[in-house]
Amino acid sequence: MKDRLSLFIMIDACGWEIVKNHPFLQSMAPHRRRLESVFGYSSTCVPSILSGRWPDEHRNWCYFVYNPAESPFRPLRALRWLPTALTSRRIVRRYLTKFVKTHLGFRGYFDLYNIPFRYIHLFDFTEKKSPLQPRGMNVGPNIFDLLEEKQVPYYVTNPALPEEEHLRLLLADIKSERIDFAFQYWAGLDGLLHSVGNDSPEIPKKLDHYDAWISQVMETARKHYRHIDLHVFSDHGMANCDEHLDLRAKIDTLGLRMGIDYAVVYDSTMARFWFLKPGVREKVETLLATVPEGRILPEEELRHYRTWFDDQAFGELIWLAREGVLIVPSHMGERPIRAMHGYHPTDPQSYATLFSNTDQVPEDLTHIPHIHRLMEQAVLAHAAARSSQPATP
Incomplete structure (x- = not known):
């Protein structure tokens, strides 16, 4: 039997408003806390958790950016002659996405979404590496770099596999006592919330499903480890989209x-603009000022939320929708979905969660990048314990 296992389980989109009145993990991880997320989507939140840094430091913010000089998508412009009725279909985009990801050697999350092929040559994609792997950040290290450096054996989710397989692989590693640290990432709740919204009776059932899985993990871990540190957390919440806006x-x-x-x-939930000729910004700003469903975010506010980039690589002007407003059609999709995230970090449905089986979580752990502190402390503790063990002959 090994001494200690550190379990970090991320449930995508498990927001505070969704779980605050649900008995989720009440017996296994009774110490619960509301955390402020970061401004952005999962493309921002997950790297922030894994690195402990903010978007303006790790530069994993939004996926598509204006960068025609370095666009890897120029060959796809030939598809602009195909009818939109075909190229906007999700199944067509899905197959094209798989082909393009393989061809370009992208290792992180990738989706062509709904970028028109007539304009796709104007854009670059920012997550070419996987933040769930060592050396996977755009800038700086992540927790997996530290795990490798300290030679702490670990498990990490392979996002290409289904959730049930994630559970099976984690249980197998626990039973073999191969690992000291685990980072499990379940994304099924996020997809369900997008489809049915946060008021659906399917959501409590999904939470109960995860509760049962985590119970199984803990029951198995107790047979192989003397001490288990459990932290279950999310990256953001999810707001119902009751209002649609054709901003385009x-x-x-x-x-x-x-x-x-x-x-x-x-x-x-955002529109990000780059201006290529004088006077264009003023015209766009004047029009956006007449759109009551959202607002232009000033530089001071973007700096406060650590999403101001001096090179303006992610946009020279950022317009953000009010919570519950969905931009549709957008470059993310032609058709409405029931719920979305990526609103202002202090909107009610944006807050994330942290559940722990210990009451020793520091009081100043208030934002999702701070979760990295818990992971770092665990890794360093495991490394110290391993170095103090007598060498085997």
Whole structure:
């Protein structure tokens, strides 16, 4: 029997508002806390958790950025002649995404989403590496770099596999006593919330499902480890989308030319603009000021939430929708979905969660990047314990 196992389990989109009145993990991890997320999507949140740094430090923020000089997607522009009725279909995009990811050698999460092929040559993709692997950050190290450096044996989720397989592999590593540290990432709740919203009776059932899985993990771990440190957490919450906004149609009334006068990425809750000719910014700002469903974020606020980039690589102007407003159609999808995240970090449904089986979590652990502290402490403790063990003859 080994001495200690550190279990870190991330449940994507398990927001505070979703679980605060649910008896989730009440017996296994009774110490619960609301955490402030970071401004952005999972593309921002997960790297922030894994590195302990903020978006302006690790530069894993939004996926698509205007960068025609280095765009890897130029060959895809030939597909612009295909009918939109075909190229906007999700199944077509899914197969193309798999082909392009393999061809370009991208190792992180990748999706072509709904970027029009006539404009795709204008954009680059920012997550070419996987934050769930060593040397996987755009800038700086992550927790897996530390695990490798300290030679602490660990388990980490392979996102390409289904959740049930994640559970099986983790249980196998625990039974073999191979690992001292585990980072499990379950994304099924996120997908379910997008489909049915956070008021659906399917959500408590999914939480009960995870509760049973974690109970199984803990029951197995107790047979092989004397001490188990359990931390279950999320990256953000999820807001129901009861209002739809065609922001692209409003911008199109200006008569500006995409790729000549300006460039824009319409995310699900944000619009990020680059201005290519004088006077264009003023026209866009004037129009956006008439759109009550959201607002332009000033530099001071972006700096406060650590998403201001001096090179403006992710956008020269950031417009953010009000919580519950979905930009549709957008470059993320042509059709509405029931719920979305990526709103302001202090909107009610944006808050994340932390559940622990110990009451020793520091009081100043208040934001999701702080979870890295718990992981770092665990890794260093395991490394110290291993170094103090007598060498085997």
